[in-house]
Amino acid sequence: MLADSAWFIPFLYGFGGVVLTFLTQYFGGFFREILPEVLYLEKDSAATVLSSSFTSLMTMMTFSFSTILVVLTTYSVTVLATDGEQLLNERCGETYARLIHPDDRVRHHELVQQDAIEKDEVQIVPKRPVHPFEGHAVYAPRTGYVQLFASEKQESDSCHFESVVAVGDFVAKGDLLGYWSEEVDADIEPFQIGEVRSSIQDPAFAIEKLSEIALKGISPGINDPNTAIHAIHYIGDILRELSRMPEGDFLFSNRSSDWHVKRKSLETTMFEAFAPIKTYASHDIFVIGSVFEAIRIARLEAHPSSFEAYEGILGYFEDVIDWDDLQERERAFLENKLMQAKKVKTA
Numbered sequence: 153m154l155a156d157s158a159w160f161i162p163f164l165y166g167f168g169g170v171v172l173t174f175l176t177q178y179f180g181g182f183f184r185e186i187l188p189e190v191l192y193l194e195k196d197s198a199a200t201v202l203s204s205s206f207t208s209l210m211t212m213m214t215f216s217f218s219t220i221l222v223v224l225t226t227y228s229v230t231v232l233a234t235d236g237e238q239l240l241n242e243r244c245g246e247t248y249a250r251l252i253h254p255d256d257r258v259r260h261h262e263l264v265q266q267d268a269i270e271k272d273e274v275q276i277v278p279k280r281p282v283h284p285f286e287g288h289a290v291y292a293p294r295t296g297y298v299q300l301f302a303s304e305k306q307e308s309d310s311c312h313f314e315s316v317v318a319v320g321d322f323v324a325k326g327d328l329l330g331y332w333s334e335e336v337d338a339d340i341e342p343f344q345i346g347e348v349r350s351s352i353q354d355p356a357f358a359i360e361k362l363s364e365i366a367l368k369g370i371s372p373g374i375n376d377p378n379t380a381i382h383a384i385h386y387i388g389d390i391l392r393e394l395s396r397m398p399e400g401d402f403l404f405s406n407r408s409s410d411w412h413v414k415r416k417s418l419e420t421t422m423f424e425a426f427a428p429i430k431t432y433a434s435h436d437i438f439v440i441g442s443v444f445e446a447i448r449i450a451r452l453e454a455h456p457s458s459f460e461a462y463e464g465i466l467g468y469f470e471d472v473i474d475w476d477d478l479q480e481r482e483r484a485f486l487e488n489k490l491m492q493a494k495k496v497k498t499a
Contacts, residue, residue: 274303274402274403274404274405275402275403275405276397276398276399276400276401276402276403276415277400277401277402277403277412278400278401279399279400279401279414279415279417280314280401280412286331287331287332287333287334288331288332288333288334288335288336289328289330289331290313290328290329290330290331290332290342291326291327291328291329292323292324292325292326292327292328292329292343292345293325293341293345294325294345295323295324295325295345296322296323296345296346296347296348297320297321297322297323297345297346297347297348297349297350298317298318298319298320298321298322298323298329298343298344298345299319299343299344299345299346299348299349299350299352299353299354300319300343300344300350300352300353301315301319301342301343301344301353301402301413302341302342302343302344303404303411303413305340305341305342306404306406306409306411307406310408310409311332311333311334311336311409312332312333312409312410312411312412313330313331313332313333313342313409313410313411313412314330314331314333314412315329315330315342315343315411315412315413315414316328316329316330316331316414317329317330317343317414318413318414318415318416319343319353319354319413319415319416320349320354320356320357320416323345329342329343330342342411354416355390355393355394355421356416356420356421356424356425358390359387359390359391359421359425360424360425362383362384362386362387362390362425363383363387363424363425363426363428363429365379365380365383366379366380366381366383366384366387366429366439367380367428367429367432368380369381369383370429370432370433370436370439371432377433377436377438377439380429380433380439380442381438381439381442384429384439384442384443384445384446385442385445385446385449387425387446388445388446388447388448388449388450389449389450391418391421391422391446391447391449391450392449392450392451392452392453392454394418394421394450395418395450395451395453395454395455395458396453396454396455397455398455398457398458399417399418399455399457399458399461400415400457401413401414401415402415417461418458418461419460419461419464419465422447422450422461422462422465423465423468426443426446426465426469427468429443430443430469430472430473434472434473434474437478437482437485437486440469440473440486440489441485441486441489443469444466444469444486444489444490444492444493445489445492445493447462447465447466447493448489448492448493448496450462451493451496452496462493463494466490466493466494469490470490473486
């Protein structure tokens with residue numbers, strides 16, 4: 153939450169300023185007895201010095217900001233005037249690819265989940281097509297995305313819970329979130345709902361952001377397939393981390409209650425990430441080949457329960473690719489990539 157907030161860094165600056173003010177007052181009185189009187193100024197003289205310093209600083213900041221605006225404006229006009237819009241868009245795509253690194257957060261989340269599974273703090277159970285009970289319904293208090301599941305609140309509750317939504321789903325105010333086995337305190341909200349999605353417990357969102365970068369790279373206006381291929385490779389690496397856990401839903405248990413939380417399937421995550429890429433990059437065999445390469449990478453440490461999902465996504469690409477329209481060498485290139493994705497030796 154702190155990483156996604158816009159006020160946290162300004163708050164640190166403001167809080168630091170208050171702390172420095174108190175420290176200045178405290179140590180000022182301490183050093184006043186040690187330093188010679190010649191080093192001190194009268195209050196009016198000190199105010200004049202501070203006023204001059206502040207005015208000079210503001211002038212320098214204004215001049216620097218104006219210079220930056222002039223440079224950016226001149227650069228933009230020059231690029232557009234020389235028909236370099238494509239170059240500008242490519243640079244923007246590269247900037248996005250460098251700035252957005254959701255895989256680090258996903259790795260941390262998956263490692264935490266793996267550790268919790270090993271300690272029996274959470275279990276992965278098969279998905280339930282029918283819910284075992286329909287007790288007291290829980291409805292969304294606001295419209296937005298399901299950002300987090302608050303499993304830590306289970307310690308203060310003894311009721312069973314069954315969710316019908318997963319982290320990352322969009323819900324409207326009044327939508328059904330799940331069921332309690334019996335009536336509970338209204339203050340206990342199992343889900344945190346916000347205006348935007350968060351990748352803290354939603355690795356599919358991190359994959360979606362990289363997929364969007366890939367789609368921008370292969371769009372006709374930008375036409376930067378190398379950025380798209382780079383993003384697709386990292387999608388495969390995130391899927392590799394995600395596939396280490398078995399397929400199924402999360403079950404949080406303590407001595408008195410079980411909380412069953414729906415989890416987005418790997419098959420759905422891969423289809424939502426790769427199907428749009430196929431739609432817009434069907435003419436680019438290297439981008440499609442990078443998709444097969446990403447699937448090969450993802451399967452390196454895959455749990456056996458995810459094999460069916462990988463076979464399904466590979467079968468989808470086999471069906472939708474128009475192999476007859478490919479030149480012989482192009483077809484051989486893609487078939488080789490496809491076979492590598494199918495025959496990868498899993499850990």
